Amino acid sequence: xxxxxxxxxxxxxxxxxxxxxxFKKFLGGSGVAINLLHELCPEKEDPFxxxxxxxxxxxxxxxxxxxxxxTIAMFKSPLTGNLGESHAxxxxxxxxxxxxxxxxxxxxxxxxxxxxxxxxxxxVLFKRAASFLGLPxxxxxxxLKREDVLGLESVIATGLASEKFVAFAGVIVDKHFYFGRxxxxxxxxxxxxxxxxxxxxxxxxxxxxxxxxxxxxxxYEKIVKTDAMAKYHNLGTPxxxxxxxxxxxxxxxxxxxxxxxEAETISGEYFADNILLxxxxxxxxxxxxxxxxxxxxxxxxxxELEVLELPYDYEPIYSLGSxxxxxxxxxxxxxxxxxxxxxxxxxxxxxxxxxxxEAFMRNLVTEKETLGLxxxxxxxxxxxxMIENIVKMPNSFYASLAxxxxxxxxxxxxxxxxGGNGVAGYHxxxxxxxGTAIGARHSHVSNAGYSLDQKYLGKELPPEExxxxxxxxxxxxxxxxxxxxxLFARRVYDLELISKALNxxxxxxxxxxxxxxxKEIYRLKFKFKFREGFQFETLHIPExxxxxxxxxxxxxxxxxxxxxxxxxxxxxxxxxxPVVEKK
Amino acid sequence: xxxxxxxxxxxxxxxxxxxxxxxSRELYGVISKRFSAIQVHxxxxxxxxxxxxxxxxxxxxxxxxxxxxALKPRPEGGVELVNPDKCKKCEDRPCIPxxxxxxxxxxxxxxKPIICTECGECAxxxxxxxxxxxxxIEATPxxx
Ligand code: SF4
Ligand code: SF4
Ligand code: SF4
Numbered sequence: 001x002x003x004x005x006x007x008x009x010x011x012x013x014x015x016x017x018x019x020x021x022x023f024k025k026f027l028g029g030s031g032v033a034i035n036l037l038h039e040l041c042p043e044k045e046d047p048f049x050x051x052x053x054x055x056x057x058x059x060x061x062x063x064x065x066x067x068x069x070x071t072i073a074m075f076k077s078p079l080t081g082n083l084g085e086s087h088a089x090x091x092x093x094x095x096x097x098x099x100x101x102x103x104x105x106x107x108x109x110x111x112x113x114x115x116x117x118x119x120x121x122x123x124v125l126f127k128r129a130a131s132f133l134g135l136p137x138x139x140x141x142x143x144l145k146r147e148d149v150l151g152l153e154s155v156i157a158t159g160l161a162s163e164k165f166v167a168f169a170g171v172i173v174d175k176h177f178y179f180g181r182x183x184x185x186x187x188x189x190x191x192x193x194x195x196x197x198x199x200x201x202x203x204x205x206x207x208x209x210x211x212x213x214x215x216x217x218x219x220y221e222k223i224v225k226t227d228a229m230a231k232y233h234n235l236g237t238p239x240x241x242x243x244x245x246x247x248x249x250x251x252x253x254x255x256x257x258x259x260x261x262e263a264e265t266i267s268g269e270y271f272a273d274n275i276l277l278x279x280x281x282x283x284x285x286x287x288x289x290x291x292x293x294x295x296x297x298x299x300x301x302x303x304e305l306e307v308l309e310l311p312y313d314y315e316p317i318y319s320l321g322s323x324x325x326x327x328x329x330x331x332x333x334x335x336x337x338x339x340x341x342x343x344x345x346x347x348x349x350x351x352x353x354x355x356x357x358e359a360f361m362r363n364l365v366t367e368k369e370t371l372g373l374x375x376x377x378x379x380x381x382x383x384x385x386m387i388e389n390i391v392k393m394p395n396s397f398y399a400s401l402a403x404x405x406x407x408x409x410x411x412x413x414x415x416x417x418x419g420g421n422g423v424a425g426y427h428x429x430x431x432x433x434x435g436t437a438i439g440a441r442h443s444h445v446s447n448a449g450y451s452l453d454q455k456y457l458g459k460e461l462p463p464e465e466x467x468x469x470x471x472x473x474x475x476x477x478x479x480x481x482x483x484x485x486x487l488f489a490r491r492v493y494d495l496e497l498i499s500k501a502l503n504x505x506x507x508x509x510x511x512x513x514x515x516x517x518x519k520e521i522y523r524l525k526f527k528f529k530f531r532e533g534f535q536f537e538t539l540h541i542p543e544x545x546x547x548x549x550x551x552x553x554x555x556x557x558x559x560x561x562x563x564x565x566x567x568x569x570x571x572x573x574x575x576x577x578p579v580v581e582k583k
Numbered sequence: 584x585x586x587x588x589x590x591x592x593x594x595x596x597x598x599x600x601x602x603x604x605x606x607s608r609e610l611y612g613v614i615s616k617r618f619s620a621i622q623v624h625x626x627x628x629x630x631x632x633x634x635x636x637x638x639x640x641x642x643x644x645x646x647x648x649x650x651x652x653a654l655k656p657r658p659e660g661g662v663e664l665v666n667p668d669k670c671k672k673c674e675d676r677p678c679i680p681x682x683x684x685x686x687x688x689x690x691x692x693x694x695k696p697i698i699c700t701e702c703g704e705c706a707x708x709x710x711x712x713x714x715x716x717x718x719x720i721e722a723t724p725x726x727x
Contacts, residue, residue: 046584066601092601097613142627150688152600201691203615204606213608224710278630281599284614287708288597292630309630431598 001028001060001102001204006037007116007124009051009191012110014124016101023102027507028059029074030085031482031521032103033074035526036548037083040105043531047078047163047183052107056096057103061498062484063094063204065216066223068493069282069486071096077182079167079348080420081405082532084182084524085441088489090174091154092198093484099200107547110192115144115157116252118198126325129194134160137172137195137343145198158344161391163190166423167404168345176280176311177291180345181443182421186445219492219501224286228491232289236279236579239266239342240425241322247457249450249551251324251429253377254354255416258427262327266317272331277309282486288489297329310337312340319350319427319517326355326378338384342391348422351415352390352401353383358410369397369407387559413543418442420540428453429552430560433545435470438536438567442524445487447474453552463563467570478521479514485542509553519579536568585659587639587701588716595639595711596632598623602705602714609704610697620699631646635686635711636701637661645696648681654696661701 002020007013019032026032033055034564040053042067054075071093079210084513096104099120110126113133117125132140140157149373154174161169169185170178179185186195199359205210223229231239241263244250245506248258248335263268279288285301294309302349310333314544319324320335339346359581367374370396373382400407405421416423418436424444435449436442444450447470452461476495477487485493493501495511502509509517541564546557606619616622621636639660646654648664653669654662664670672694679689679696688697706716 026685094600094614099615145625145627147627148624148685150617150622201617203611203618205606205613209608209612216608220708279597279628281597283600284604285599286601286708288599288710381704407713 001058001097001100004103004105004477005101005122005124007104007106007117007274008108008398009106009110009114009193012126015121017032019102021463026517027482028062028102029057029072029482029484030525031517032480032519033057033072033085033221034524035077036103036105038073038524038528040107040269041076044533045076047076047081047084047187050107050191052076052108052187052190054187054191055103055182056092058093058096058101063097063284064212064505065501066220067185067287067486067489069285070484071181072481073184074189074550075184076532077420078165078186080169080177080442082529082534083246083440084184084187084489086170086181086184086521087481087487088173088177089173089285091152091283092156092173094283095154095198095200097204098202099198099252100202101318102226103149106191106193107376109190110165111478113194114196115195116193118196120200126490131377132157132194133163133345136341138175138340140195141172141175144195149199153199155195155197155199157343158185158188158193159341161342161344162186164391164393164402166344166391166402168348169343170345172340174454175196175479176292177282179458180347183345185343186404187240206504208504209439215499215501218404219288219497222437222492223489225521228267228289229489230486231285233279235268236273236289236291237273237378238291238312238317240318241267244311244426244428244551245551247428247454247551248549249426249453250322251318251425251427253325254323254358254414255410255427255548256358257548260325260327261441263322265329265578266321266332267531271312275329280311282545285486287488293333295333308337309423310334314335315348315425316346319347319422320353320383322381323350323354324380324426326380326383327378331380335380335383335387335519338387340491342387344391345422347424348417349387349403350517351417351422352404352406353386355406355411355415359406362410364411366399366475369395381563391524412540416542416544418539418541419534426450426451427548427550430563433555433560434466434563434567437539437541437564438467438470439474440485440522440529445477447471447477457552458581463559464566467563467567471567471570471574475518475522476515478525480519480520482517489497521574523577523579526571530572530575536564536571539564585719586703586717587719588636588699588703588706588714589638589639590634590717591714591718592711592713593634594631595712596623596634596713599710601708605704605708609618610700610703617688618690618697620688620697621705622683623688625628635684636655636683637686639701644681644683644721645687647679648677650677654678654698659701662698663694663700665697667695673726
């Protein structure tokens with residue numbers, strides 16, 4: 001796993017390098033990726049430049065233990081201008097590991113649309129992808145998948161949004177998983193890279209099989225027989241719809257409210273009871289948190305049916321459902337699948353549509369800009385057309401949205417992004433807003449502020465304590481990301497267990513040593529952000545957060561900025577001082 | 584009555600490969616799709632799967648196809664590689680295409696067929712109870 005595969009699209013060259021020391025020091029995943037990013041991405045480089053590398057990295061537990069499935073992608077983000085980091089499951093990581101690659105680095109730009117066909121032993125074929133232009137990513141995946149291949153195969157693909165350089169284009173993985181965030185698909189587009197297929201006939205070796213099997217059983221039992229992951233298996237992440245609505249933390253109509261009175265028909269319970277078809281897992285995960293709905297629509301008389309299998313998750317249900325006032329079950333599914341059709345990050349797409357709707361209602365945006373479309377809460381058909389316009393950019397208004405920017409200055413106070421990234425579906429309180437603001441990738445899962453808000457519902461924590469807790473949590477998560485653990489399995493895999501699980505694989509680290517490595521990875525992420533010009537002082541925090549009561553009541557702006565200032569000071573210090581290396 | 588595995592509910596399968604990796608773990612002590620006696624294939628257009636694994640025939644075509652009698656039918660169904668020396672690692676490997684369910688993969692490194700040992704590990708780790716392991720009356724798969 002200590003091999004890094006390098007692919008130069010400009011020169012069409014492929015080589016590999018053994019990086020044993022790097023993996024020993026940083027395990028894999030985000031730890032290895034952030035080091036490669038520092039090394040390979042020139043300072044202040046244009047994200048669209050051929051020099052901006054795409055890095056995929058996997059970790060030592062990935063593919064070996066249940067629910068360890070996540071590949072980390074790193075690049076300079078076209079959306080935020082600094083750290084681009086996106087995580088995806090599916091089979092991609094396991095395929096990389098079977099093929100013996102710990103990381104893959106893609107540099108340069110191809111002269112023509114290309115897809116990469118990767119095999120074991122550094123075999124990489126550059127294949128023409130002109131025929132795939134304009135096609136939906138899922139269809140490309142179908143074309144590239146081969147039936148009856150004996151090896152482990154995984155396909156990831158981009159759509160039209162990537163070809164058009166929409167700043168928040170994503171990459172779809174094995175049809176049901178996503179490198180959704182921060183514009184990885186955009187960088188694929190800038191490199192003229194349409195898709196990657198990896199096929200491995202190889203194997204992941206286990207050093208001490210007997211010891212491994214005993215521990216495997218312990219972990220497997222915890223995952224399938226305790227309630228540690230029951231939520232994800234049963235209703236999946238959409239369970240959040242009702243639970244957040246109950247505490248008034250479900251963002252509704254562009255965060256104008258934390259309560260959606262029509263939430264019932266877009267709730268996890270409703271989906272599961274009425275249109276759930278099946279659950280889809282990453283490889284080697286018994287959970288299967290991805291839920292797929294079955295929709296049958298009659299398209300002509302005499303029972304002519306179109307049968308649609310449409311996946312759903314909590315975040316797009318919030319961003320394209322409650323946050324747009326859409327309660328039509330099939331309507332939400334169609335909005336999600338429209339994003340998938342073009343390969344867009346569904347979360348920020350929803351944030352943009354919500355902003356347009358409110359700006360339109362306030363006359364900041366008119367039909368002249370929207371090209372005759374009249375956005376209105378709940379009317380999903382209009383939103384489907386708008387998504388199409390965002391991708392196709394028929395005028396400067398839509399072109400601005402496609403860059404993830406709102407074209408009206410007065411409207412920025414209700415454009416729900418932080419640090420350039422669309423915010424997640426939790427109006428739970430101060431910790432969530434703060435967590436997104438101080439998270440290295442401005443994602444709710446960076447440090448789970450929403451979870452802190454819910455744990456201490458109704459109780460006030462001192463701002464410094466919130467900041468310290470969030471930082472410690474993010475540092476710990478750096479280890480999970482570096483080992484390949486799915487964050488949904490975080491209740492099972494604590495640092496003690498990770499330390500134990502590494503043992504039969506021949507990696508010996510105590511939980512404390514892991515904690516130190518986590519701190520160093522965290523430090524390097526921020527070091528990269530600051531290097532690229534990130535500043536806490538100019539961070540965009542929408543006023544709306546302080547206007548609409550959250551699950552914990554109105555968020556005090558004063559307290560928030562006090563906490564943010566404290567965090568900024570602490571993180572700047574942390575970014576400067578290297579953590580003492582124990583290994 | 585023989586103790587065997589049988590794919591009873593293929594339509595419950597979600598393609599997690601837990602069974603595949605349980606098998607490679609048991610047979611080879613590794614994680615691999617290629618080195619497993621059970622194969623799970625995606626269907627292209629719908630989210631369903633085809634599971635290929637030895638169905639435990641009592642008159643196995645793979646054994647009949649081997650000119651060297653390296654594969655011996657087991658009384659309870661299926662085959663075993665009686666004497667690895669008997670397997671000539673032949674170039675044309677007639678045993679592989681002889682299996683009508685295409686359930687006999689070739690091990691390209693050790694140059695021998697990968698044979699299901701009816702150990703039941705795949706059934707044990709399938710989270711959806713797709714695979715049954717226990718006493719089976721006859722070696723036929725379920726009608727679906
Ligand atoms: S819980 Fe979901 S995302 Fe995590 S490994 Fe399992 S199927 Fe993949
Ligand atoms: S019974 Fe054992 S050998 Fe046969 S497919 Fe299942 S795990 Fe593999
Ligand atoms: S373990 Fe069960 S659900 Fe998973 S792939 Fe195998 S048969 Fe299908």
